[in-house]
Amino acid sequence: MADQKPSKPFSSERTKLVITKITAIYAAFYFVLKLSAIFNGAWVLPNLVLTLPLLILGLIAWYLLKSEQTNWLFVIVSILIISAIRYYEAEAVVWLNSILQ
Numbered sequence: 001m002a003d004q005k006p007s008k009p010f011s012s013e014r015t016k017l018v019i020t021k022i023t024a025i026y027a028a029f030y031f032v033l034k035l036s037a038i039f040n041g042a043w044v045l046p047n048l049v050l051t052l053p054l055l056i057l058g059l060i061a062w063y064l065l066k067s068e069q070t071n072w073l074f075v076i077v078s079i080l081i082i083s084a085i086r087y088y089e090a091e092a093v094v095w096l097n098s099i100l101q
Contacts, residue, residue, distance in 0.1 A: 016070035020061050023078045027058025046096035050089065053081055 034051045038044050057078050064070055085092070 013070065016072060016075055017065075019075045019079070020064055020070050023075075023082070024058050024061035024065060026082065027054045027061065030054045031058070043093065043097045045100045046093045049096050049100070050085065050092055054085060057081060 031051055031054065034042075034047045038047050060074065061078065064074060
């Protein structure tokens with residue numbers, strides 16, 4: 001019986017692929033969520049400006065998935081951007097509304 005080491009979860013190609021797919025799906029979901037919020041009376045410009053980084057991330061993720069290329073830099077940057085936007089979302093909307101009006 002050959003000794004096989006268990007694969008490291010953060011070194012596999014499959015992990016990068018899954019996180020890139022999650023980024024693309026989450027960006028699309030977030031865009032639809034923000035459009036729904038705008039149609040229900042939320043501020044238009046702040047919500048659209050807040051959606052732009054995730055929309056760009058989603059398009060890049062879609063491109064990477066279609067070209068079958070994934071890299072750790074995109075995965076790490078997308079996790080950081082999504083986390084920052086979700087953490088500071090409430091304050092950012094109010095701040096952007098005060099600037100854009």
